Each structure stands twice: as C-alpha cells, then as structure tokens.
Amino acid sequence: MSETAGVREVKSAARTVELLELLAARGDRPARLQELADELGVPRSSMYALLQTLITRGWVRTDTTGSLYGVGIRTLLTGTTYLDSDPRVRLVRPYLDEASQELGETIHLGRLDGPNVAYLATRESHEYLRTISRVGRRLPAHAGALGKALLAERPAGDLPEGPYAPLTPRTHTTRDALAADLAEIRARGYAIDREEAVTGIIGFGFALRYDTPAQDAISCSVPATRLTPDHEAEIVTVMRETRARIESATAPGGTVNWR
Incomplete structure (x- = not known):
C-alpha cells in the first residue's frame, strides 16, 4: 500500500x-x-x-x-462546481470575453495538470469550428501554446526525457527540441504553437504569473489561413495587455491557496 x-x-x-x-x-x-x-x-x-x-x-x-x-452525471456536476468555486477562473473569465471580442478569435484559460494542460474556460470565435478546446478536455503540455508557456516557467531540468507523443507532424517529440523552443519562449515572453497541437491552428500562449511557478495560462488560437503578420502583432499586443490586467487584478491573499 x-x-x-x-x-x-x-x-x-x-x-x-x-x-x-x-x-x-x-x-x-x-x-x-x-x-x-x-x-x-x-x-x-x-x-x-x-x-x-x-x-x-x-x-x-x-x-x-x-x-x-x-x-x-455526478462527474459533470462536480466538475462544474470546481470551475464555479475557483477564484482564479472567476477572475479571468471577463478578461477572456474582452480579448475574444477585441480580436475576434478563440481565447482559452488552461491549468497545468501533470504532463497535460486542462482547459478551464474558452471563448470561441465564430470563424471556425472548435477542435480540442472543450472545457474539461486535456492536451499534452509539450504540444500546445498553453502548455509550453507554463513549461517555460519551470527549470529546464524538470523536463521529462521523452520521447513525446506527436499530435501533428510539427509536434516536438524530443527533449532537446522542446528545450530549445522553451528557451526561445523565455526570451520572447510568450509561447507560439505553429500547428503543433492541431493542424491548421496557430496558438499564442501567455503564462499568468500570479502563482510561482505559474499554474495557469491564457492563449489565443487562430486558423493559419487567416493569420497575417499584422494580425499576429495585434494578437500579441492584446494578449500581453490582457495578461497584465489579469495579474494586476489578482489581489494577494483572501482566497484559498489550493495545492
């Protein structure tokens, strides 16, 4: 035992x-x-x-x-209670709404769950069909913008040896390749997933640093066919501002610090 x-x-x-x-x-x-x-x-x-x-x-x-x-059905009711009772999720939801309205794209909130990221909230674009972003669904952290943004907040030595499961032909499957990408994310300040999780979808992930190390991240997903350099610059600007506003709105203390 x-x-x-x-x-x-x-x-x-x-x-x-x-x-x-x-x-x-x-x-x-x-x-x-x-x-x-x-x-x-x-x-x-x-x-x-x-x-x-x-x-x-x-x-x-x-x-x-x-x-x-x-x-x-009890599993659904319990999961809904988790979302409704979590102060971080309640705090972030309005900012997801604003970012989605401003950009016209799908915005996510995710939380690290072992080797995966769990989707806690999603605001969907009407421009394309949802693929993997259902609330409660999990995605391997090494493959998407949310997960990579959170992995980059941790020491490089914490990465598992691999190999990692491929979700698309562009997924990083080796420790060296993922570590090199995470180093670029640390220098850049945010993660980019160029069709590594879903073919045809590009994501931009931003860790929320109200916990150390960060457990939550937000991201914006956009079809590759609609992503222009100007729109990418707009996404990065809006998401950076959204992250800053969320972190500024997070009051110290006053909530349960869940493990």
Whole structure:
C-alpha cells in the first residue's frame, strides 16, 4: 500500500478514483465489465460491485443491457462546481470575453495538470469550428501554446526525457527540441504553437504569473489561413495587455491557496 505525506492510501478509494479516471479517459467509448477488471487488475466480482455502487450514486452510468459503462452525471456536476468555486477562473473569465471580442478569435484559460494542460474556460470565435478546446478536455503540455508557456516557467531540468507523443507532424517529440523552443519562449515572453497541437491552428500562449511557478495560462488560437503578420502583432499586443490586467487584478491573499 502506497503512502502520501506519511498517510497510508485507502485502497478502496484509490480504486474508485482509478475507475472513474479510466472511464473518463475513454471518452465516448463505453467499457465492458471485463475490460475494466482487466485494466485495473481486480476480480470481476469486485469490479461489478464497485460499478453498481457508483451507478446507484450517479457517478457511473450503464446502457439498457447493463453491459456497457461510462461516467455518470455526478462527474459533470462536480466538475462544474470546481470551475464555479475557483477564484482564479472567476477572475479571468471577463478578461477572456474582452480579448475574444477585441480580436475576434478563440481565447482559452488552461491549468497545468501533470504532463497535460486542462482547459478551464474558452471563448470561441465564430470563424471556425472548435477542435480540442472543450472545457474539461486535456492536451499534452509539450504540444500546445498553453502548455509550453507554463513549461517555460519551470527549470529546464524538470523536463521529462521523452520521447513525446506527436499530435501533428510539427509536434516536438524530443527533449532537446522542446528545450530549445522553451528557451526561445523565455526570451520572447510568450509561447507560439505553429500547428503543433492541431493542424491548421496557430496558438499564442501567455503564462499568468500570479502563482510561482505559474499554474495557469491564457492563449489565443487562430486558423493559419487567416493569420497575417499584422494580425499576429495585434494578437500579441492584446494578449500581453490582457495578461497584465489579469495579474494586476489578482489581489494577494483572501482566497484559498489550493495545492
């Protein structure tokens, strides 16, 4: 049994969390009982009992045959509460609105979550269809503007060895290539994702330095076909100003400092 900060992990709680994370990671692909039991290495009977408990409480749902399983509505309600109760998200949302209106582009707020970035808020442009920016979705930090902006706030030695998973032919897949890009980001002051996360989309990411190291970042995404040098300069100017206003509006103290 593993320990965290000297406290023994509760095995049943850990298994419940692992199950919910596994179902969430599958997205729109429901799982069968045996698949879940095999993946988590638990007896089929134990997995069935756990699933039935979570179904009763709304954390897992099943189909009419009772053979397929996915996340339940309680996961949505809990996620919504996280967003509504987070003071940083509440503070940043109005600035995302203003930047989106001024630029006519899609604006994001993301937070570092291990090796990934989770989208916490998005203001979408009407000029192109959304691709990966749904709130609650995660993207590998090495591939997008949000993640690279946050990785650049950390020591170069903290980067994992790699190789990194490619999302497009332009994704950095080696530690050396990513480290060189992060060095340029530190010198420039913001990150650029030139079709590294999504083909056809260019992003500009700006770390929010109200925490040290920064945990949150904002970004602007624009179709490559519509990005001109003048528009790029406009995006950088507006996003820099937006970052400065957000950081200035962040009052010290008065909120819970979540880990």
